[in-house]
Amino acid sequence: xxxxxxxxxxxxxxxxxxxxxxxxxxxxxxxxxxxxxxxxxxxxxxxxxxxxxxxxxxxxxxxxxxxxxxxxxxxxxxxxxxxxxxxxxxxxxxxxxxxxxxxxxxxxxxxxxxxxxxxxxxxxxxxxxxxxxxxxxxxxxxxxxxxxxxxxxxxxxxxxxxxxxxxxxxxxxxxxxxxxxxxxxxxxxxxxxxxxxxxxxxxxxxxxxxxxxxxxxxxxxxxxxxxxxxxxxxxxxxxxxxxxxxxxxxxxxxxxxxxxxxxxxxxxxxxxxxxxxxxxxxxxxxxxxxxxxxxxxxxxxxxxxxxxxxxxxxxxxxxxxxxxxxxxxxxxxxxxxxxxxxxxxxxxxxxxxxxxxxxxxxxxxxxxxxxxxxxxxxxxxxxxxxxxxxxxxxxxxxxxxxxxxxxxxxxxxxxxxxxxxxxxxxxxxxxxxxxxxxxxxxxxxxxxxxxxxxxxxxxxxxxxxxxxxxxxxxxxxxxxxxxxxxxxxxxxxxxxxxxxxxxxxxxxxxxxxxxxxxxxxxxxxxxxxxxxxxxxxxxxxxxxxxxxxxxxxxxxxxxxxxxxxxxxxxx
Amino acid sequence: xxxxxxxxxxxxxxxxxxxxxxxxxxxxxxxxxxxxxxxxxxxxxxxxxxxxxxxxxxxxxxxxxxxxxxxxxxxxxxxxxxxxxxxxxxxxxxxxxxxxxxxxxxxxxxxxxxxxxxxxxxxxxxxxxxxxxxxxxxxxxxxxxxxxxxxxxxxxxxxxxxxxxxxxxxxxxxx
Numbered sequence: 001x002x003x004x005x006x007x008x009x010x011x012x013x014x015x016x017x018x019x020x021x022x023x024x025x026x027x028x029x030x031x032x033x034x035x036x037x038x039x040x041x042x043x044x045x046x047x048x049x050x051x052x053x054x055x056x057x058x059x060x061x062x063x064x065x066x067x068x069x070x071x072x073x074x075x076x077x078x079x080x081x082x083x084x085x086x087x088x089x090x091x092x093x094x095x096x097x098x099x100x101x102x103x104x105x106x107x108x109x110x111x112x113x114x115x116x117x118x119x120x121x122x123x124x125x126x127x128x129x130x131x132x133x134x135x136x137x138x139x140x141x142x143x144x145x146x147x148x149x150x151x152x153x154x155x156x157x158x159x160x161x162x163x164x165x166x167x168x169x170x171x172x173x174x175x176x177x178x179x180x181x182x183x184x185x186x187x188x189x190x191x192x193x194x195x196x197x198x199x200x201x202x203x204x205x206x207x208x209x210x211x212x213x214x215x216x217x218x219x220x221x222x223x224x225x226x227x228x229x230x231x232x233x234x235x236x237x238x239x240x241x242x243x244x245x246x247x248x249x250x251x252x253x254x255x256x257x258x259x260x261x262x263x264x265x266x267x268x269x270x271x272x273x274x275x276x277x278x279x280x281x282x283x284x285x286x287x288x289x290x291x292x293x294x295x296x297x298x299x300x301x302x303x304x305x306x307x308x309x310x311x312x313x314x315x316x317x318x319x320x321x322x323x324x325x326x327x328x329x330x331x332x333x334x335x336x337x338x339x340x341x342x343x344x345x346x347x348x349x350x351x352x353x354x355x356x357x358x359x360x361x362x363x364x365x366x367x368x369x370x371x372x373x374x375x376x377x378x379x380x381x382x383x384x385x386x387x388x389x390x391x392x393x394x395x396x397x398x399x400x401x402x403x404x405x406x407x408x409x410x411x412x413x414x415x416x417x418x419x420x421x422x423x424x425x426x427x428x429x430x431x432x433x434x435x436x437x438x439x440x441x442x443x444x445x446x447x448x449x450x451x452x453x454x455x456x457x458x459x460x461x462x463x464x465x466x467x468x469x470x471x472x473x474x475x476x477x478x479x480x481x482x483x484x485x486x487x488x489x490x491x492x493x494x495x496x497x498x499x500x501x502x503x504x505x506x507x508x509x510x511x512x513x514x515x516x517x518x519x520x521x522x523x524x525x526x527x528x529x530x531x532x533x534x535x536x537x538x539x540x541x542x543x544x545x546x547x548x549x550x551x552x553x554x555x556x557x558x559x560x561x562x563x564x565x566x567x568x569x570x571x
Numbered sequence: 572x573x574x575x576x577x578x579x580x581x582x583x584x585x586x587x588x589x590x591x592x593x594x595x596x597x598x599x600x601x602x603x604x605x606x607x608x609x610x611x612x613x614x615x616x617x618x619x620x621x622x623x624x625x626x627x628x629x630x631x632x633x634x635x636x637x638x639x640x641x642x643x644x645x646x647x648x649x650x651x652x653x654x655x656x657x658x659x660x661x662x663x664x665x666x667x668x669x670x671x672x673x674x675x676x677x678x679x680x681x682x683x684x685x686x687x688x689x690x691x692x693x694x695x696x697x698x699x700x701x702x703x704x705x706x707x708x709x710x711x712x713x714x715x716x717x718x719x720x721x722x723x724x725x726x727x728x729x730x731x732x733x734x735x736x737x738x739x740x741x742x743x744x745x746x
Contacts, residue, residue, distance in 0.1 A: 121605055122612050126656040129600070146656065183597060183659040307650030 005133030005164040006031040009097070010039050012140035015172050018068050020044060020059065020430055022052040026072025027112055029099030031164040044430065044459050049076050051423040051452040053083020057092050058427025061410045062385055062435075064220065066093035066147045067427060073099045074112030077158075078119065082417060085123040087154040089414025090241060091218060093147040094154035095140075100129070102162040117158050125153030130160070133168035141172065142179040150186025151305040152218055186304070190321050190329060198276075198300045198317045198326075199335040205274035205298075207343045208234045211257070214241030214413070215279015215303060221324035222246070222406050225278070228327045233340050235347055237265040239280055241413040244403040254347065255356075258286040260395040260547045263354035266557050268347055272297045274337070278323045279303060282312035283414065292556035302326045356399055357563050358545070365515045366542040369393060369468040372520060373400040376438060376466055379524050384436040385410060385428050389421035389445025392474035395547045397440040407432070419448025425463045426456045436464070443469040443493055443500075450503065456534045457508035464527050465504075465536045470543040471495035478546045495540060504536035513538040588640040589618060591664040591671065591741045592649070595625060597657040598632045605655050606634060613651055616642040619673075619738030631659060635740045664741050673739040675712045675719040680731050681705075689729060696722040 003011065009032055013021070020042045025033045036043055046052040049071045056067025071080050077098040087094040101110040117127045126146050128139045136159070143155040173179055202208065216225055222245050229236050229252055236246045237257045246253050255262035257269055269275060275297040280286070287293040290312060301308070301315035302323055309318040319326055358370040373396055377384075386401050387410035388394040394411055403409050410428050412420040425439035446467050456463055468474075473491040480488050504511030510530055512523040514537060527535040548563040596602045603622060610617050616639035625633040638648055649661055675698075679689055693700070693710050696718065702709035712722050716739050726732045 117601065118604065121601075121608050125654075181656060184656050305650075305654070307647065307654055309650070310644065310646055 001170040002167050003170050004031065004035070005136055005159070005166055005168055007035045008133060008136045008168050008170060009140065009159065009164060010035045010041065011170070012137045012172065013041060013068065014039060015137075016140065016144045017065075021068045021070050022046055022055040022059070022427065023070035024049055024052060024072070024076065026076045026099065028073035028101055028161045029070060029076070029097070029159075029164075030072075031161060032070065032097070032099070032159070044426075044455065044461075046423070046455050047451040048449070049079035050082055050419070051426075051449055051455065053080040053094070053096065054086070054417075054420050054423035054449065055427030055430070055452070056094050056096070057083055057087050057090075057420075058387060058410050058424030059431040060087075060092050060094060060427075061424070062407050062428035063431035064407060065431070066095055066144060066152075068095050068097070070097040071099070072112065073101055073116070074114045076112075077114055077116040081119060081123070084120055084154045084156065086412050086415040086417045086420065088123040088125070090412065091152050091214060092154065093152040095143045095147050096154060096156045098156060098158045099164075100158045100160040103131070103160045104162070106160065117156065120156050123154070124156050125151075127156035127158065129158045130163055133163050133166045136163070136168065137170075137172045138178065138180060142181055145176060145179055145181070146184065150184075151215075187322070188320050190325055191319060192329075194317055194319045195326065195329045195333065198319060199330060199333045201274055201298050201300060201317060202232075202276070202330070202335040202337055205337040206340070207272045208232075208274040208276060208337045208340075209268050209272040209297075210234050210236045211269065211275050211277045211280050212236060212238045212242045212245050213278060213280025214239065216242055216245045216323045217279075217406050219279065219304070219322035219324045220406070221278070221322070221327055224324045224327035224331075226250075228331055231331065232336055233344075234276075234337060235268055235344070237261070237269065239283070239286060239413075240398055240411065242280070243398055243409040244406045247404045248402040249404060254351075256398055258283075259288070259551045259553075260399065260549065261286075262356065262399070263549050263560060263562055264347060264350040266549065266551065266560050267350055269294050269297075270557050271346070274298050274300070276300045277302060278327070281308045284312075287312065288551045288555055288557040292558060354549075354562055354566055357565050359565070361517055363517045365517070366540050367514065367517070367520055369470070369539075369541040369545055370396050370400050372466065372468060372539045372541065373397055373440060375520060376440075376524055377401050379528055380438065381436050383408065384438060385425075385432060387411065387421050387425035387428055387437065387439045389439075389441045390416045390418045391442045391445065392470075392478065392545070392547050393440050393442040393445075393468040396468070399547075401440075418445045421445055422449050422463075422465060423452045425465070426452055426461050429456075429461050429463050439463055439465040441465055441467050442474060443467055443471065443495070444473045446500070447493075447498070451507075453504065453507040453509050453534050453536065460532075461534070462531055463534050465534065467500055467536065467538050468541045469495050469500065469538050470541045470545065472543050474543070474545075475547070477543070481546070482550075483552065500536060500538040504534075507534075509534040509536050511536050511538070513540070515540045589666060590638050590640045590645050591666060591669055591739070592636045592638060592652070593662045593664055593741060594634040594636060594652065594658060595660040596632050596634055597659060598624060598630055599657055602632070602657045603634070605657060606636070606652070609651055609655060613647070614642060615639075615648050615651075619736075621738040621740050635738070637739060662743065664743060668744050669741040670744055671716055671739045671741040672713060673716050673719050674737040675714075675722060675734065676701075676709060677722075677726055677732055677734040678707050678709045679726070679729060680707050682729070685729055692722070692725045692728075696725065698722060
């Protein structure tokens with residue numbers, strides 16, 4: 001059967017089970033948009049290509065399936081570079097298709113030409129410049145294979161216009177062998193000797209901590225984790241990338257570690273004698289000053305990517321594997337630590353002494369951002385998905401929302417991409433239309449990508465956005481207050497400019513505002529009754545609120561700064 | 572205050588810890604850029620690099636990279652390199668377990684005053700003359716990196732020498 005390259009591209013995406021493409025057409029990708037009309041694949045027309053990328057990420061994080069975005073060459077391609085970089089940092093499976101100028105024009109500075117494979121070389125797992133229409137099926141099949149296996153990540157396929165316009169004989173690779181990836185070995189055999197050594201370390205341990213990272217979610221190991229944790233009685237911490245991998249309601253869960261982690265999670269790691277890292281990468285936001293991080297702990301490092309071993313912290317035992325397989329092997333060996341009663345007594349004392357606290361809300365406002373999040377959570381349906389931008393609101397959302405299952409927390413971890421929240425929430429809602437999706441956003445973040453609410457309205461994607469509007473770039477303001485002698489430089493945004501309610505209404509959404517406690521409860525209730533269009537709520541919050549606990553950048557986790565309300569108790 | 576000298580990087584002919592990575596890669600467009608880009612963004616130093624088609628000519632190339640293992644742990648370099656999809660196999664050859672060779676070409680002016688000293692240097696090094704004109708001569712040495720170092724040092728005594736080295740290639744020592 002003869003097809004155009006464009007038809008073959010769409011058909012290949014269908015072969016991979018793609019149900020949604022987030023994209024925006026343009027000159028070089030035009031041929032591909034024509035057969036899209038005849039396809040069952042849903043296309044979401046974004047207002048900016050960055051939105052397409054973040055939507056694809058939100059879709060992937062909520063569903064566990066790869067997100068797909070399609071844009072044109074040149075500026076279309078460069079506009080999606082940020083989401084690609086973001087997905088690379090967070091190991092999110094993404095397939096991004098970019099149009100390219102015709103083969104003969106490549107290298108001539110043609111209109112809307114840019115070297116997008118060169119630009120994204122360092123921020124993709126791999127990328128392809130497709131040279132002929134006949135090669136399209138192989139490139140697509142290989143891209144999905146690469147994006148979703150091993151350590152997942154973004155893969156870019158750059159397709160010149162003449163390639164999509166020329167004819168090919170339809171075929172599709174029947175197996176991995178036909179993908180032509182001789183250098184790609186995503187899985188290695190489990191090293192039983194390393195597992196045995198790890199089991200020996202576990203058996204000796206008296207103060208173990210399960211340090212759970214995003215890789216646990218990527219390898220769909222939540223069930224294995226729960227079983228292992230419950231059998232061994234070990235305390236669990238979940239990093240920003242792993243929220244939802246272990247239920248927050250579980251007694252053994254100490255919460256999130258790191259710069260804005262729970263006091264108990266941070267301190268338990270510091271005092272542990274064995275750290276079992278499951279798909280985590282010892283990020284600087286978790287370790288603080290590396291030489292003093294869990295200085296007395298032995299380390300078992302489980303990761304699918306061997307380049308993570310000994311990159312930041314020397315491992316006593318490194319096991320290259322997906323997390324699920326290792327936990328199964330630990331259980332098969334009945335790996336059990338010593339009696340943990342004393343350890344739990346210590347941990348529970350920390351919990352009692354340093355719970356998560358914030359200042360009492362006042363009836364007339366301004367609102368406490370932490371309280372707003374808790375109020376939304378209290379009225380949210382079980383299984384609600386939460387997306388966030390980046391900054392104070394993101395940390396508060398991670399701290400104060402209770403995540404109970406995988407795929408319910410959508411955020412930008414490694415890259416820290418402001419503006420991630422709104423489009424990621426849209427993508428998550430597309431992937432999980434059965435779920436309520438809240439975006440907890442900041443006023444700074446919202447202004448970066450809010451135009452995608454027009455997309456959401458026109459495509460019928462009813463997300464709910466809570467802007468914690470403190471009129472500042474809040475996290476930067478916090479640092480300037482704490483570390484730059486309150487010299488506020490370029491952080492003020494104004495609470496009233498733009499008018500978020502009018503802006504929401506202009507985009508066809510419902511816009512609401514809350515300044516007092518009474519209004520806060522009313523608008524949340526009202527938002528919960530609206531299920532046909534997006535809702536945006538402008539919550540006026542206290543600009544002086546800071547995220548605590550906090551470990552200052554470069555400081556030791558031992559020097560964690562607790563909330564002012566708790567400081568007397570500490571001395 | 573005078574402006575600071577421009578930073579030219581660590582200039583050292585013989586750093587302490589060299590490692591040779593013999594890397595089999597797919598012979599595809601941009602593969603070298605992927606390797607170079609990886610080294611640049613991870614802050615790994617390349618001391619020398621040689622590329623040529625490998626055994627099965629069309630499909631694979633062999634890249635011999637001499638890395639400065641002081642710039643990053645070798646385990647990191649190999650681990651990151653292995654993640655490049657186009658990298659098929661990596662052998663890590665420590666210099667003492669490898670046979671290494673390198674090619675040096677040098678064009679020297681035929682200066683009457685130094686003619687015999689020059690010829691003496693060339694002969695001693697075991698280099699051969701591969702091109703001659705009325706005013707200059709081009710010599711070649713294929714040898715160990717050490718031998719090339721020695722000849723290069725010896726030629727520093729003469730003015731206006733143009734010298735090129737290929738960077739080394741290597742194979743594991745037999746037994």
